[in-house]
Amino acid sequence: MKYLFSSLLLLAGLASLAQDSKTIKQSGNPIFKGWYADPDVAIFNNKYWVYPTYSAKYKEQVFLDAFSSDDLVTWKKHEHIVDTSAIKWANKAMWAPAIVKKDKKYYLFFGANDIQSDNEIGGIGVAVADKPEGPYKDHLGKPLVDKFHNGAQPIDQFVFKDKDGQYYLIYGGWRHCNIAKLNKDFTGFLPFEDGTIFKEITPDNYVEGPYMFIRNGKYYFMWSEGGWTGPDYSVAYAVSDSPFGPFKRVGKILKQDASIATGAGHHSVIINEKKGAYYIVYHRRPLTETDGNHRVTCIDEMKFDTEGNILPVKITNEGVKAQKVK
Template identity: 30%
Template sequence: MKKILTLIASLCVFVACSQEKDTKPPKTVQSNPILLADPTIFYNKGTYYLYGTTTGNIPNGEGFQVYTSSDLKKWNGPSGAQNGLALKKGDSFGDKGFWAPQILEYNKKFYMIYTANENIAIAVSDSPLGPFKNESKKAIIESGNQIDPFIFIDEDGKKYLYHVRLTNGNRIFVAEINDDLQSIKPETLTECISGTLPWENTENKSWPVTEGPTVLKHNGLYYLIYSANDFRNPDYAVGYATSKSPLGPWEKSADSPVISRKNTNQNGIGHGDVFWDKDNKMHYVLHTHYTNSAVSPRKAGIIDLSFEGNKIKAESKSFVLFEK
């Protein structure tokens, strides 16, 4: 009987050890986020092209990488024409601080408008993959410091350069830009907005920040989507203002911020661009902090946007970070 009990005990120990081994949690699969800040997406002939300020793989003084996707889920790259870069230092204006690019197709060419050396320049290519080249090697505005450019072309063909001027804060301005996209009409330069609301300056800084403008038109009304607070602040967030004219005056929405850490659980979420997918659904591509305790390198992702009447709504449950 003693031998039988000993055998049963041994079997129990064996079974218990086997169960413990089999029920160990599976190894965590490490994600591989795309490390871009201030991102933008350009859609062309079935392919999505993702650009932004490089924050992880290479120094942001080397140029702009580009990633590609056919479905916004699987991303390849960096796929730029020059070792992953769509634009590289040497073909560009400036030699450091390559930030916040925007891509547009115009006159059968592809244009990249961007920041370098805290000034705005524009480069041209025959392909969204580049190589983009800035032939003039000059800034569009040759006085002061400007960042975060965005070109909006209205239905009447007039073109507007929205940008941020570094003067008593990061303030968003607009000016008409000439048809060659190389210079502005200085007499049209107008301030749009600055950081005056509590949500736009949660740390009460003496240098309030509004930046990252994107402009679109819906039902005859102009929408200026922007980010506020310093990008290092967890409260960095996205709001919008509306106007009946591309030059303003602008009325800030009482619904702002529409994207923030409160509805996405992501710190430092913002500074992106609107784009429409192949099914004509509207999205906003943006960046977040790397973790809850680390700002950089920042990660890129998207969130769905929609109009409800004249209001912009973000579908926070749709937020997805990009992985490669």
């Protein structure tokens, strides 16, 4: 009987350890296999979603994949949610998707063709679907933004919903960033009070990859600095009382760690309001890689100090602990 009781205790202990190991399960970095960059994130139907760029040569970037997860640890791949067969005007360089749900529809904003002047076909497009995994079809049959306004290359789009429900497109490469007010059906823009469509909100050292969120009534504007193929690609931020700024640069919060990875940048943020948790999802380059396109998607926790400043993020190989949406 004594031996049986000891055995039962041992089994109970092993079961407890197994349960603990499940509880503290880590995502690891990268969070899924493959060369992927420029991730945008969302929470739909109690699942986490990541929409990245397929990181390859421009002519091979003719589709977008998506990934979904219940817990930030196990990810399901949704292949070719949109490609150039659905977007007739796009032929290469499908970049930096930005996702938003509105009126039971899912809108996927993306850049295509890497245009270098107003005389080329391409820019920022919009695709629409009934489900987050698509399939997506062309919403306009043409680009939403196909010109250089205020010097901003029409790439790296982000859709921001303000407190009043208004949606804005924030975008721009070539060291310029614009904000524009989207109309209700995302087919165009509404002018600001002064009659302009595109307002420049470029902060110091801005290069590309804008992202914005609200916390405690403040507007946090984040962006990428440095060259995307280099080791010093990084993320910085500013804070303002308005989505239009002025945005004074605070400093970098995400950068390479020479012992882990280089080129950490072009990010987005998962905000789990119920858990009060913030996660930065970004790409970086493994230490073993020299090819500029060899980038992987990673996740780490993002924290704030008591004054609301974003603390520098420590990039890790472990990633984050499992976390359900609810």
